[in-house]
Amino acid sequence: MIPEVLPELMRKDGVVAIATLGEDGPHVVNTWNAYLAMSEDGKLLIPAGYMHKTEANVARNPNVVITVASSKVKGLYGPGAGCLIKGKAEFITSGPEFDLMKKRFEWLRATVAVTIESATQTW
Amino acid sequence: MIPEVLPELMRKDGVVAIATLGEDGPHVVNTWNAYLAMSEDGKLLIPAGYMHKTEANVARNPNVVITVASSKVKGLYGPGAGCLIKGKAEFITSGPEFDLMKKRFEWLRATVAVTIESATQTW
Numbered sequence: 063m064i065p066e067v068l069p070e071l072m073r074k075d076g077v078v079a080i081a082t083l084g085e086d087g088p089h090v091v092n093t094w095n096a097y098l099a100m101s102e103d104g105k106l107l108i109p110a111g112y113m114h115k116t117e118a119n120v121a122r123n124p125n126v127v128i129t130v131a132s133s134k135v136k137g138l139y140g141p142g143a144g145c146l147i148k149g150k151a152e153f154i155t156s157g158p159e160f161d162l163m164k165k166r167f168e169w170l171r172a173t174v175a176v177t178i179e180s181a182t183q184t185w
Numbered sequence: 186m187i188p189e190v191l192p193e194l195m196r197k198d199g200v201v202a203i204a205t206l207g208e209d210g211p212h213v214v215n216t217w218n219a220y221l222a223m224s225e226d227g228k229l230l231i232p233a234g235y236m237h238k239t240e241a242n243v244a245r246n247p248n249v250v251i252t253v254a255s256s257k258v259k260g261l262y263g264p265g266a267g268c269l270i271k272g273k274a275e276f277i278t279s280g281p282e283f284d285l286m287k288k289r290f291e292w293l294r295a296t297v298a299v300t301i302e303s304a305t306q307t308w
Contacts (some may be wrong), residue, residue, distance in 0.1 A: 077254040079202030081211040088211035090203040131200040
């Protein structure tokens with residue numbers, strides 16, 4: 063279900079975009095590919111330093127659309143690859159998924175845990 | 186109105202995310218920072234190869250939210266910078282804004298011209 067390119071993208075320099083639906087339309091926040099992790103049960107984990115608007119949006123509507131891309135990974139059409147992930151996000155402030163990320167990112171205030179519904183290589 | 190970091194981001198390796206609102210929620214498509222251009226009247230120009238879903242969404246609701254980020258530009262909190270752009274998008278298939286981009290990108294089928302309403306450095 064997870065495309066092979068995703069773990070590779072997560073090791074390379076690149077930008078993640080996390081889109082949620084706010085009351086006034088889509089909202090987008092970014093992080094770095096290398097900040098992502100996978101939980102043992104296959105959730106995508108994202109460290110949240112700020113992301114307050116994303117948190118408020120997710121509380122109303124948990125659906126997230128995430129892109130992970132890097133010019134440093136060979137993609138479907140040559141140099142550069144990208145992956146589109148859809149799922150449901152939750153902000154977690156305790157427990158193993160929080161602790162795992164807090165160990166890596168001292169500054170995080172929450173872990174965004176995304177239950178992946180689909181993940182597709184787009185490039 | 187345009188943050189100084191944006192032209193710098195457009196010269197560096199990085200990822201652009203373009204979010205629109207579809208009937209089933211937000212949609213996101215990516216391009217590379219270096220593919221962006223500015224028109225003489227300050228529109229953000231994006232080459233569209235595919236982007237069919239984005240085009241359909243924009244036809245219903247022209248509001249777009251765009252992030253431009255790069256780890257190669259010094260940002261507000263150290264290495265890595267990002268910019269959040271909000272505006273209204275239009276798919277253009279003729280005229281100077283199309284020709285300008287077609288000259289650079291032989292594969293493009295349309296130029297997405299974004300009238301910028303706000304542009305903020307976020308990182």
